[in-house]
Amino acid sequence: MSLEISNLDVSIEGIKILRDINLTIPTGKMAGLIGHNGAGKTTLIRAIMGLLPPDKGSITFKGEDITRLPSHRRANMRISYMPEDRRLIPELTVTENMLMPAWANKIRDGEERLKWVYSLMPEIADFGERKALQLSGGQQKLVALGRALIPGREMILLDEPFEGWHRCWPSACLR
Secondary structure, three states: OOEEEEEEEEEEOOEEEEEEEEEEEOOOOOOOOOOOOOOOHHHHHHHHHOOOOEEEEEEEEOOEEOOOOOHHHHHHOOEEEEOOOOOOOOOOEHHHHHHHHHHHOOOOOHHHHHHHHHHHOHHHHOOOOOEHHHOOHHHHHHHHHHHHHOOOOOEEEEOOOOOOOOOOHHHHHHO
């Protein structure tokens, strides 16, 4: 199994958001979380990524218990996260934003990974030296996806991936 979640409870500021969540996603498979606003989709993604501590339960990735593993260690396991709000640093260039996880996680082949991402999404290679602030919302979403691909190729957690849909997205997703 690639990802296994067992009996997971997560609270935010004392309010129980997730109760007794059980989920198994086999290696090589995709899964989507569908639910209304406030259902806990983002909370579950943030718990998987190690950004919210569970009250109880376990999260296992490729047979290893990662429940209490810090988020940066999960990134080293090639798990990555594209947040709903993109979280690009406006003053940095597209290239700098995309290389940020490689620098933060001491990924030695960051430049090679960047070339790979640009080969998947040549649309963003064209504006690599532009500041993130100068991009449209859809272009920023593509950069956020590219940034998520730098550390993570084993598991990529996408929060609201189709918000701010850009005309380039369908072709980028298919590649």
